[in-house]
Amino acid sequence: MRIELQKRAAVSPLFSLVSPLLALALTLVFGAIMFAILGKDPVAAMYAFFLEPLLETWSLHELAIKAAPLILMGVGLAVCYRSNNWNIGAEGQFTIGAITGSYLPIVFYDWHSPLVLPLMLLLGALGGALFAAIPALLKAHFNTNEILTSLMLVYIAQLFLDWLIRGAWRDPKGFNFPVSRDFAPEAILPAIWEESGRAHWAFIFAIVAAVLCWFMMRYTLKGFEITVLGQAERAGRFAGFSSKRMIWFGFLFSGALAGLAGIGEVSGSINHLQPAISPGYGFTAIIVAFLGRLNPLGIVASGLVLGLTYLGGEAAQLSIGVSDKVTRVFQGLLLFFVLSCDTLIYYKVRIVWARMRGGVA
Amino acid sequence: MTLSEDALAVPLLSVRGLTKLFGSFAACSQIDLDIAPGEIHALLGENGAGKSTLVKMLFGVLQPSAGQILWNGQSVAIGSPGEARTLGVGMVFQHFSLFEALTVGENIALSLDPKISLAQISDEAASLSKAYGLPLDPKAHVADLSVGERQRIEIVRALLQNPKLIILDEPTSVLTPQEADRLFETLFKLRDEGRSVLYISHRLEEVRRICTRATVLRHGKVTGACDPRQETPASLARMMVGADIAEVHRDNIPAGEVRLEIKDLSVPSRTPFGVSLKDISMRVCAGEVLAIAGVAGNGQGELFDALSGEHTVPQADAIRIRGRGVGQTGINGRRLLGAGFVPEERHGHGAVTGMPLSDNLLLARSQSDRKAFLAGGLFSVIRHGAVRTAARRVCQVMDVRKSGDDPAAGALSGGNLQKFIVGRELDRQPALLIVNQPTWGVDAGAASRIRQALIDLAKAGSAVVVISQDLDEIFEVATNIAVISEGRLSDPYPAGTLTLEHVGLLMGGIHDKHSQPEATHAH
Structure with missing residues (x-):
């Protein structure tokens, strides 16, 4: 017996639209089952996880904070994935962006100027792009698998951050704790609406980036080039587009947005550097990109949904006493269902009950 | 017994x-x-x-x-x-x-x-x-x-x-x-x-x-x-x-200026299974249809890649389009000189299967028709309306049968998609058109439509190069015929002086130039 995937002749437009919703519904059902097995009331747990965080103003602000890096990175990754380049290392580019962006407020901490913040953001984006240039270079010139190289570089970035914080950039007045000097006020990304909560400008950047990317993909020649090269490299060459240059573009673009997300998070929410600056935003952004069907506007919605899983995890830890690892379980379930729904849209499953034929291969 | x-x-x-x-x-x-x-x-x-x-x-x-x-x-x-x-x-x-x-x-x-x-x-x-x-x-x-x-x-x-x-x-x-x-x-x-x-x-x-x-x-x-x-x-x-000699009824068009000239072009094979091009020389004039016959896998694809500029060659002067050395110029640079190209493979080379026809029109013409199809200066915003109108025009002229206004290229039959891909180039009246296997896997109706379009284009004063394995097609459209075999191109002969037997001999790899009719060196 074997299971075969047969390509469908035509893809149902209805199902390709509702597939993310279907995946979401399946995630909720299986999440409820998981809570029941853990001995918790599934309805109360789901309420605490997915609804309670949406009922308070401050927690909506927290949602914007969590969603901002997810949307920024998800949008960059979507553009990269559309061009058939698979940057899995956004987490590393996020980390390096946070480091290069923090260079000014940590090393030149007594330079006070309104230029500090724009320069920090620029340096953050630049750092992320340069770090993404490594897998791009390896793929364009040595044909290495970018999935592996970009993923491995994540751990290098994280250990580099760890080394910096415990070494050169440790706060001299920090009682030997592994944290950097606190950022000066002009190095901190301001809040959008200070009176009601903490949400800062990174969320605005995320929305602007999503809208611009949507416009680029839909209306400009660059977007056309990305789509063509992603679907048929040979046709792209016929159109005069270069797939090598597209490798560079995809990685530098997604790397820059990841770097911007990194410095945005550090400058807006954390206000100093520390060994752990991200609860896996860079990996979650991959789920965000796919749940948003690689469409920048869809990614705004999916970024909010995945942001909610982080908040829900924290809330569930407090109110029903389950580990916040539940967040990762939900994210994993969601990615699994998104990908399997997509597979079933494109393929039919057929089970073949064939006898093994002896002797003749 | x-x-x-x-x-x-x-x-x-x-x-x-x-x-x-x-x-x-x-x-x-x-x-x-x-x-x-x-x-x-x-x-x-x-x-x-x-x-x-x-x-x-x-x-x-x-x-x-x-x-x-x-x-x-x-x-x-x-x-x-x-x-x-x-x-x-x-x-x-x-x-x-x-x-x-x-x-x-x-x-x-x-x-x-x-x-x-x-x-x-x-x-x-x-x-x-x-x-x-x-x-x-x-x-x-x-x-x-x-x-x-x-x-x-x-x-x-x-x-x-x-x-x-x-x-x-x-x-x-x-x-x-x-x-x-x-x-x-x-x-x-x-x-x-x-x-x-x-x-x-x-x-x-x-x-x-x-x-x-x-x-x-x-x-x-x-x-x-x-x-x-x-x-x-x-x-x-x-x-x-076959022993029959095809009857060719074509008006004789006086040859005009040289549109494409190739001199001693040698290109080493890129892959172990590829064919190296060896010392290829040819000239194609306005009003001429040069057909290149040959059995598949004798360097046709490589020749097309070199002519289209999808793979450039180191010597700029080895390929000249309208007198300009373009060996190192990419495909869009050559299009800007008035050349048009139709590759052999429709799906994934000449067209992106999953994209609508209008996008596939833009595929070949984003630079050559920059003024008409793009706006917004550096941002290159696509004027979808203009592109769609052009795609509709191509479909009408070439009688492309399709369902819906702008269906995906993959939804068309082979013949209709090929008519679209050829029509996409004809629509801009190219000074030079290079076509690889114009009617491969295409139904008879579409094939004759495409062949007629190629002849008409030459009549209107363009130079046309047709690379084909189909000898009937070659005798139908060609004014001159050359044969490619193992990466070498024979001299061109006027179609009228050549028999199928000669072409067959050349295709089998026999380069006995003395037994051939007089070659057309005098352009």
């Missing part, structure tokens, strides 16, 4: 009235063929003549629509390659089916009874390969082996089944002349043991050298059976391409 005489009279394999229909198209029609024990029998024919279809039926890959296969005089039905092997038919395909990551021995074991141990298979393979002069190391990884060595694996794999008939499909097309010589020695050895070989080729010299009998196919029918040693390459070629 004594028993031994009887055995002599009965061929090992006979085929009677074998026919294979694909829909209403007869790929093979009423084929008769006899293969005696201990002979090397050639199966000759152009691409698309039905050789592969016939062989696939003999090996059980395809089932005949009508007719009979007799094995040692007994009627048999060959339902699968496994049954063919049990019967005693071995096959070496043109494209190898080997796992590169596995060793030679493991690859051979895969096609045999799983009960036999790997060591035993390796031993047997080693002794067989020694006996037949096919040196092979069973422990070597396939990825490290040359093409010739890989072919030996396939041959040894076939021999391990102890077949009485071995079918080889274009075996020398991937071999160097030295490797080919070695292969021939092996074939002679097999023949001397009383095994039969069915040898498929279009190389006439080779067939005359090693085969004692030949069956020639053309358009799915047997057009001749002969002893190739008694024939000349010319007479074989005539059987292969």
